[in-house]
Amino acid sequence: MDKNTMRLNVDHLLIQALQEDITSEDVSTNAVMPSYQYGQVQLICKEDGIIAGLEVFERVFYLLDENMKVKFYVKDGDAVKNGQLLAEVSGDVRVLLSGERTALNYLQRMSGIATYTNRVVSYLKGSKTKLLDTRKTTPNMRVFEKYAVRVGGGNNHRYNLSDGVMLKDNHIAAAGSITNAVKMAKDYASFVRKIEVEVENLEQVKEAVEAGADIIMLDNMSV
Structure with missing residues (x-):
């Protein structure tokens, strides 16, 4: 997902997701950690599949704090295994705690779609048939779900009512x-x-x- 697409079509959706989870403040985190503290966490795969949404995962933390650092060991579309180290995120522990669930929600859903798509595409291997997706996407998740289909080896049908x-x-x-x-x-x-x-x-x-x-x-x- 290129930077312009991310900035123009994704950032506002990520901010809305963060605002849904943090309406005023992260009370739990602020209660036990009132000031900056450096920390590092690892992103560990829990199930075999196709990874998708790594840049979205990263962007969630950057929107909270542009000083956060994310180091990836895989890329979107890679087949990953249970127990594999996928990434490391470092920076303000308060940001790690406040953003992790939103970041993981996107990553898990997109990876699930990419994994299932890849499985169906494998059934069509050797044929001329291409797998297409649908416009029946989850509201406000279309850009993520359509992207995940492509990562999994599928093809996008029309994107919206204006597309064709x-x-x-x-x-x-x-x-x-x-x-x-x-x-x-x-x-x-x-x-x-x-x-x-x-x-x-x-x-x-x-x-x-x-x-x-x-x-x-x-x-x-x-x-």
Whole structure:
């Protein structure tokens, strides 16, 4: 995840997550540690899988204190093993204590998605089939979850409603037919946007092809 993406699309989400966990102060930490104290912690893997979200993990601590230091021994996409040392974080112990849960929540969820994605991708090895994700993501987690899919070897479908034309059964019903829906989409949308049509049977496939659809999604059809 590049720095511009992080700064423009991720930082505010991380800050919201931190604010959710620290509404006024970390009472427990401030009670026992009123002043700066240097400390270092290790990030240890607890389960075999594919690691994802290391830069997000790091960014959480930097947003709390830009003087924090994080040293990685692996990178996103690496296969990791139970007990493996993944990283070391050093700096103000108060920051370590206040930020660790938020940082770990992102890292664990993203790694879980990357691991599961990688497992499914392995079933498709040797074929021409590519695994795509969905727009049905957890609210405010899309940028993280979509990234984790790519790290796991999957591919992103459209990112959001502005990303491309996706004509589903409700759109087709409103337009009167697949042919009308595709024509209306071509008239309205920029020519650089692909038009995808969701179909339920072979007759609809034929109509979508003849109407000029760029992509056809088979909805719950048998092999």
